[in-house]
Amino acid sequence: MISSYWNKGFSLQKSTRYFTIFSAKYSSGTKLFFENIHRGLIRVSGDEVHEFLQGLITNDISHINNTSNRDNAMFTMFLNKQGRVLYDTIIYRQRNEKTSCIIECDRTIEEQLKQHLLHFRFRKNINIDIITQEMNIWACFQDFHDLHRNTKNNFQVTHQHEYWKLGAIICSDPRLQLGLRIITPKYLQIPDFQHINDDRKCVLPNTSYNYKKLRYIHGISEGIVAYLDNLTSQMLDCSNYDEPILNEKDQIIGKLKGIQDEFGIGLLKIDLALSSKHLKIGSLNASTYRPTWWPQKKKLKYVLLL
Known part of the structure; x- marks a missing residue:
């Protein structure tokens, strides 16, 4: 597929007229934040977490299981026993974190995915917890001009240390043309992002549908x-x-x-x-x-x- x-x-x-209409609302240098309220989060932790996930996903966990001093993410699928797609997800590994990963999934199936993981846990020392109520998921574009990108994602991550101090995860979206992915504690909102970004203007568009439409335009x-x-x-x-x-x-x-x-x-x-x-x-x-x-x-x- x-x-x-x-x-x-x-x-x-x-179709590119959409970008012109959308970006005309904002001045150059404005950062756009989209809150992904339809996505859920599951934390999987334990000494065997990477080996456990490796046997259940379609991607290679080693893509995020490295020693680099930065957050990482990868796109992957969970399959059923017949090899058909159950859930599409993004898996995050926080910097210097060796015993836990965070799985982003469709919010409507977070409980089903948790049960799927529990089914294969067996006697492994693995903890599986839904943390959607504790964290927010954001898509961020450093500048509205980023909406025009038509090449493989190469968005630069800035102000990492400021986000890390507040317990956030920030990295490029592992898919194409979708800016940065930021996972933050619930209390962090647009005024906090503006402070982190040296008082640069940060905007939360009126509705998450702008982001959904953006995905459809790019075919994602x-x-x-x-x-x-x-x-x-x-x-x-x-x-x-x-x-x-x-x-x-x-x-x-x-x-x-x-x-x-x-x-x-x-x-x-x-x-x-x-x-x-x-x-x-x-x-x-x-x-x-x-x-x-x-x-x-x-x-x-x-x-x-x-």
């Missing part, structure tokens, strides 16, 4: 809805999703998984989607195309986002 994205009848060039999926085909129907009301996507020949070439304004996310067959001049989702017209970071020549069977 790989990501693409869609908009309602707009071309790729026109997140959370239980994006991977609904691999989950049980009891975990979420499916009536708002799985809308069939049709091409001009009225062939079903995929399913809609989520929508925000004129952007959406879905599961598509690549060849049929990219060769179709027009797509239909219910009464809406849609189009799809390759995001800039997607390999242009590699042949793939499915595309995750529309």
